Amino acid sequence: MPGPRPTIGPQTFVNFESGQVRPLALSRDGTRLYAVNTPDNRLEIFSVGATLTQVDSVPVGLEPVAVAEDPAGRVWVVNHLSDSVSVVNVTASPARVEQTLWVGDEPRDIVFAGAARERAFVTTARRGQNSPVDPGLNTPGIGRANVWVFDSTNVDDTPGGSPLAILTLFGDRPRPLAVSPDGLNVYAGIFLSGNQTTSIAPDTFIKSPPTTSADGIAQPDTGLIARFAGLSWVDDQLRDVSAYVPFTLPDYDVFEIDAVTLQEKRRVPHVGTILFNMAVNPASGKLYVSNLDSRNSVRFAGVASRADSTVRGHVTEQQISVIDSATVSKRRLNKHLDFSVPIASNVDKSLSVSTVLDMAVSNDGTSLYATAFGSNKLAVYNTQTLEDDSFVPSTTMQIAVSGGGPSGIVLDEARDRAYVHTRFDNGISVIDIAAKTEVLHLELHNPEPAAVRDGRKFLYDATLTSGNGNDSCASCHVFGDTDGLAWDLGEPDETTQPIPNVFIPISPAATPARFHPLKGPMTTQSMRGLRGHGPMHWRGDRTGNNRVGGETLEEAAFKEFNAAFDAFAALGGELNADDMQTFTDFAMGINYPPNPIRQLDNGLIANQIRGEELFNNGVVRIQTGQLEVCRQCHTLNPAAGLFGTRGLSSDNSQPGERNFKIPHFRDQYQKVGMFGFGFNTAPERGPQVRGFSFNHNGATSSNFIIADLGMPQDDLLALRAFLYAFPTESPPILGQQLTFTATNAAQTTSRVSLLIQRGLVQSPVRECDLVAQGVIDGERRGWLMDQGGDFLPDRASGEILTRAELESQVDTADESLTFMCVPWGSGVRIGLDRDLDGILNGDE
Numbered sequence: 001m002p003g004p005r006p007t008i009g010p011q012t013f014v015n016f017e018s019g020q021v022r023p024l025a026l027s028r029d030g031t032r033l034y035a036v037n038t039p040d041n042r043l044e045i046f047s048v049g050a051t052l053t054q055v056d057s058v059p060v061g062l063e064p065v066a067v068a069e070d071p072a073g074r075v076w077v078v079n080h081l082s083d084s085v086s087v088v089n090v091t092a093s094p095a096r097v098e099q100t101l102w103v104g105d106e107p108r109d110i111v112f113a114g115a116a117r118e119r120a121f122v123t124t125a126r127r128g129q130n131s132p133v134d135p136g137l138n139t140p141g142i143g144r145a146n147v148w149v150f151d152s153t154n155v156d157d158t159p160g161g162s163p164l165a166i167l168t169l170f171g172d173r174p175r176p177l178a179v180s181p182d183g184l185n186v187y188a189g190i191f192l193s194g195n196q197t198t199s200i201a202p203d204t205f206i207k208s209p210p211t212t213s214a215d216g217i218a219q220p221d222t223g224l225i226a227r228f229a230g231l232s233w234v235d236d237q238l239r240d241v242s243a244y245v246p247f248t249l250p251d252y253d254v255f256e257i258d259a260v261t262l263q264e265k266r267r268v269p270h271v272g273t274i275l276f277n278m279a280v281n282p283a284s285g286k287l288y289v290s291n292l293d294s295r296n297s298v299r300f301a302g303v304a305s306r307a308d309s310t311v312r313g314h315v316t317e318q319q320i321s322v323i324d325s326a327t328v329s330k331r332r333l334n335k336h337l338d339f340s341v342p343i344a345s346n347v348d349k350s351l352s353v354s355t356v357l358d359m360a361v362s363n364d365g366t367s368l369y370a371t372a373f374g375s376n377k378l379a380v381y382n383t384q385t386l387e388d389d390s391f392v393p394s395t396t397m398q399i400a401v402s403g404g405g406p407s408g409i410v411l412d413e414a415r416d417r418a419y420v421h422t423r424f425d426n427g428i429s430v431i432d433i434a435a436k437t438e439v440l441h442l443e444l445h446n447p448e449p450a451a452v453r454d455g456r457k458f459l460y461d462a463t464l465t466s467g468n469g470n471d472s473c474a475s476c477h478v479f480g481d482t483d484g485l486a487w488d489l490g491e492p493d494e495t496t497q498p499i500p501n502v503f504i505p506i507s508p509a510a511t512p513a514r515f516h517p518l519k520g521p522m523t524t525q526s527m528r529g530l531r532g533h534g535p536m537h538w539r540g541d542r543t544g545n546n547r548v549g550g551e552t553l554e555e556a557a558f559k560e561f562n563a564a565f566d567a568f569a570a571l572g573g574e575l576n577a578d579d580m581q582t583f584t585d586f587a588m589g590i591n592y593p594p595n596p597i598r599q600l601d602n603g604l605i606a607n608q609i610r611g612e613e614l615f616n617n618g619v620v621r622i623q624t625g626q627l628e629v630c631r632q633c634h635t636l637n638p639a640a641g642l643f644g645t646r647g648l649s650s651d652n653s654q655p656g657e658r659n660f661k662i663p664h665f666r667d668q669y670q671k672v673g674m675f676g677f678g679f680n681t682a683p684e685r686g687p688q689v690r691g692f693s694f695n696h697n698g699a700t701s702s703n704f705i706i707a708d709l710g711m712p713q714d715d716l717l718a719l720r721a722f723l724y725a726f727p728t729e730s731p732p733i734l735g736q737q738l739t740f741t742a743t744n745a746a747q748t749t750s751r752v753s754l755l756i757q758r759g760l761v762q763s764p765v766r767e768c769d770l771v772a773q774g775v776i777d778g779e780r781r782g783w784l785m786d787q788g789g790d791f792l793p794d795r796a797s798g799e800i801l802t803r804a805e806l807e808s809q810v811d812t813a814d815e816s817l818t819f820m821c822v823p824w825g826s827g828v829r830i831g832l833d834r835d836l837d838g839i840l841n842g843d844e
Contacts, residue, residue, distance in 0.1 A: 009825065010826075012825055012826050012836065013039070013448060013826060014591055014730075014823040014826065015448065017479055017528075018038060018065055019065065019479035020038060020357070021078070021277065021357075022066035022110065022277075023065065024420075025067045025068050025069050025075065026411075028073075030415075032055075033052060034069070036060075036064040036066065036067050037445065038423075041062050041063070041064065041079075042060060043060050044057050051430075052430060058097065059818070060077045060088070060097065061077070061084045061086055061100070061737055062079055062820070063082070064078065065080045065109075066078035068110045068120075070117075070120065071112065074090065075087075078109065080107060081106075081735040082820065083104065083105055083107060083128050083735065084736075085100070085101040085103060085122060086100055086737075087100070096780075097739055097774065098739070098816060099739050100160070100161075100737045100818055103122055103124050103128070106128075106173065107148075109123045109175060109176055109177040110122050110123075111178065111179050113184070113186045114184075114259045118153050119152065120149065121257075122147065122149075124147075124148060124173075125145070125174075126144040126145060129598075129732060132166070133146060133166055137672050137720070138702070138720065140675030140686060140703065141675065141687055142170075143170040143171060145170075145173060146167065146168055146174070147167040147169065147174065147257065148165075148166050148167075149166070149167065150163055150164055157739070167262060167264070169188060169190070169252075172689045173192065175189055175191035175275060176188070181283075181285055184259050185257065185265070186256070186257040187278055189254050189271070190254075193275055194691050194692075195485075195691075196227060196249045197225055197226065197227045198227075198249065199223050199226075199523075199692055199698040199699035200224050200226050200235075200244040200245065201700070202221045202223045203223075205224055205235070207518075210518070213496050213518060215495040219518040221656035222657065223699050224236070225487075225488050226244070245676070246677060247674070247675065247686060248687045249688060250687050253269060253271035253272065254267075254287070266326070268323055270328060271291060272321055273485070274294065274478060275289055275290075275291045276355070276356065277289075277357050277358045279359040280361070281361050281383060286324050287323040288321070288323075289321045289322075290319070290320055290358075291320070292319065292355070292475060294315070294475075294476070294485055295317070296488075298310070299489075300489065301489040302491040302492075302566075302567040303493060311487075312566075312567060313339060313570030314471075316470070316475045318334050318353060318355070329387065331386055331389055333356065333379070333393070334351075334352045334353065334393070334468075335393070342468065342570030344467060344469070348468065348469075349468050350395060351393040352468060353377065353379050354463070354466075354470060354472060355460065355462070357371050357408070358407060358409050359409070366382060366384070367381070368382075370409075371406035371408065371420060372398075372406065373460060374472045374474065375461075376402075376404050377406070378406060378409070378418065378431060379399075380397045380398070380433075397436075399431055400438065401422060402422070402427075402438060403422030403424060403443070404422055404424030404425055404457055405456070406429070407421050407423040416432060417431065418433050426445075426448070427443040428442055445834065451585040451589055452589060454585075455582045455583050455585055458473070458575070458583035459472065459587075460472050460474045466569035467566075467569065467571050472569065473564075473569075477526070481526045481528060483524050484523075485523065485524055485691075485692060486521040486522055486523045486692050486698040486699075487523075489519075489568075490516075490518035493517075497514060497541070499513045499514060499515055499543075499649070499659055501535055501540045501545075501649045503650060504662070507651045509649070510651040513659060515539060515541045519657065522538050522697055528592045528666075529666060529729060530588055531554055532641045533554065534553065534554065534645065534648065536554070536558060539661060542558070542560040543557060544558075544560070555588065558587055559581075559584055562580050591728075591730060593728065594728060594735065595669065595725060596732075597669050598725040598732045600732050600736060601754060601757070602727070602732055602761075605721075607718040608718070608722045608725045609722075610714075610722075611722025612722045614715055614722070615630040615634075615723075616629070617629065622711075623710070634664075636726075638764050639763075639765055643664050643666045645663060647662075648661070649661050649662065660696060666727075666729075668724055668726055669724040669725075672693070673690035673702065674690040674693035674701055676688070676703070676704070677704055678703045678704050679710075733758040733767055734767070734821055734822070734823065735822070736820070736821050739819075740752065740817045740819065741813075741816050742810050742815060743813075752807075752819055755770055756785065758770075758821060767821070768821035769784060769785070769823070769828075769830075770784070770785040770820070771785070771831030771832075772817045772820075773830075773831060776815050776817070777815070779842075781809075782831040782842070783831060789802075789803065791803070794842040798842065
């Protein structure tokens with residue numbers, strides 16, 4: 001049986017594994033370096049000279065991932081989990097948060113553009129409790145990427161701020177931003193942009209060989225992956241399957257926005273599958289986009305000696321795409337590799353770069369510096385040879401970066417320096433760009449436990465975990481989550497295996513109760529929230545059945561993925577037991593973020609309440625006349641850490657292989673965006689932003705999901721609404737903030753009251769700790785609310801204050817306090833005692 005359940009109790013640190021986007025910024029005068037401290041929820045400020053000297057550390061929101069300076073010298077920090085932007089006055093002493101701007105869900109990047117670069121542009125998903133934009137979860141053919149625009153010259157202390165505009169782009173969630181050299185155009189990129197592939201549901205398709213397992217058992221009926229080939233949709237045999245795909249996928253990846261009129265000017269398609277960062281050449285205006293192109297139309301994994309294809313050693317193309325006007329040129333960065341030989345020589349492997357994130361271009365436009373996150377190096381390219389594809393990979397143009405996981409870069413050409421953020425150890429490296437060597441490395445304060453710090457590299461480091469340095473686990477499990485794609489990764493050389501998993505009594509296993517190695521297309525599942533949720537993979541074929549010692553089922557199941565290092569990344573073997581244990585400890589600690597659809601008070605609106613009733617009480621299926629009760633299979637019990645599954649299996653009664661693990665529902669809202677065939681309704685034939693949606697193969701459209709139950713339309717929409725608002729281990733209030741000033745007290749009453757209310761919740765589990773941090777009487781201060789609603793100070797000699805007494809501390813224009821709900825158990829660390837040494841911050 002699965003278990004034990006996730007830890008339901010206070011934790012001093014919770015890992016969300018947020019992907020950094022723009023973690024460094026250099027002040028315009030070159031005297032200050034600003035760095036986000038993602039795990040410590042701070043902005044770190046350094047004086048720049050012959051060395052880096054830290055001068056301040058400013059608490060901001062949860063999981064800061066991007067930073068930029070506005071024309072007035074204030075620093076804006078994007079807080080990924082808090083759905084906010086902290087506006088920091090860095091000329092004050094100490095520096096302080098003047099305002100917290102509320103934005104949409106999961107903000108990622110920020111730039112300043114406009115005639116005087118006075119406008120802030122922030123990318124977010126089209127959802128979130130602080131967004132006035134209808135997420136349109138049941139509306140086909142709409143953009144689901146937002147760009148929020150603020151006027152940096154008009155930021156007052158109105159709670160949450162007031163955006164100048166919220167733009168919608170025809171893509172799924174966005175990530176990178178860039179600005180033209182004149183500041184008049186902004187470029188926005190779609191994060192998981194797709195690649196014109198989709199899944200087709202099982203329909204007795206004749207597959208390309210092999211069609212049996214190695215022990216001669218015929219493959220069950222499965223769907224297939226289709227790709228758009230210019231005029232039609234084709235499968236791996238180039239058969240026209242257009243009749244099975246009613247919609248279109250325009251695959252718009254990069255959007256150009258007029259920074260003055262805020263109108264979309266053009267859309268650039270087919271840049272890449274997963275877009276990370278963008279940089280503009282200041283001399284030519286050409287745009288560089290770091291990205292992966294996923295090869296999910298290639299079937300099979302492992303050696304696949306019985307087949308003609310496999311992704312082994314070549315899961316993705318590592319790319320920088322060059323956009324010049326409307327022309328896109330994709331440049332393969334590892335063109336030295338012969339992918340027909342999956343395990344490369346040591347020389348070739350040393351040349352590879354993996355998961356290029358942030359980039360910077362020299363002022364004269366001749367050199368591009370790229371952070372190879374999965375290779376622990378800084379790669380330098382001559383822009384001309386990159387653009388014309390005549391570059392030759394060379395170690396002389398690669399700079400080793402200690403610390404691991406270089407994620408951000410800024411150039412300081414006046415000093416011949418580059419500053420590089422390293423995610424693995426939460427540090428900063430100083431690079432001599434003339435000598436091409438690292439001259440200094442320092443680590444930021446890091447509250448992450450050893451399991452996180454030691455295990456992270458096994459997710460991302462392609463040099464460590466692959467045979468040629470091209471791919472890592474994160475090529476598909478992007479930042480520990482998903483790539484939004486389906487893959488047909490059966491292993492033809494394997495045999496069928498018995499299913500040892502426990503099935504729910506009302507749905508025993510269908511015969512034959514065996515896992516077939518040719519499993520057909522299945523969507524990439526997240527690595528979040530694994531603890532307590534049973535066997536892994538859609539079928540539960542990582543069973544965890546061979547546990548040793550005190551292992552949980554989930555730990556043992558995760559260790560069965562050790563074989564994937566060779567089957568996918570061509571490592572030539574497996575990780576040793578100690579390394580796999582370290583990776584397992586890391587993976588078990590990744591958590592889901594809050595649901596952005598559910599109300600901040602953890603409640604439901606009317607149609608979601610009706611949906612919850614249907615979920616609990618059941619629906620009569622039109623085909624059978626039988627009552628089907630969702631909760632009988634999909635257990636929801638937050639107090640026990642159950643969010644849609646107990647880790648058991650069932651017969652799903654669908655075509656083809658039928659024995660599947662019962663899935664959780666914490667990510668349903670993320671799958672909306674592919675509308676196609678409906679149930680007894682006309683198909684949607686217009687353009688969509690996603691090629692994969694619901695079910696294990698991603699073939700079930702957003703307008704078909706659960707419609708086949710045959711319930712009335714209002715009930716159908718209500719049940720979907722509840723599923724989209726399904727809770728996670730992180731309550732909706734987590735990370736939410738408000739900055740309190742001497743002049744906005746009357747406007748902040750309701751939001752502060754909400755934060756206090758949620759901080760006092762005891763049942764079914766505690767929701768959060770409430771902290772208040774800011775500058776009072778010229779000193780940085782912090783408080784933590786106790787369970788009586790009073791606030792404990794960050795000094796042993798300080799007085800415990802009531803809410804009114806705390807708010808009265810803010811009585812001048814140069815004082816402010818930011819209230820924030822943080823994970824239960826982390827309030828002491830975040831609000832009172834940063835290093836948990838027993839000496840409060842105010843006494844150190």
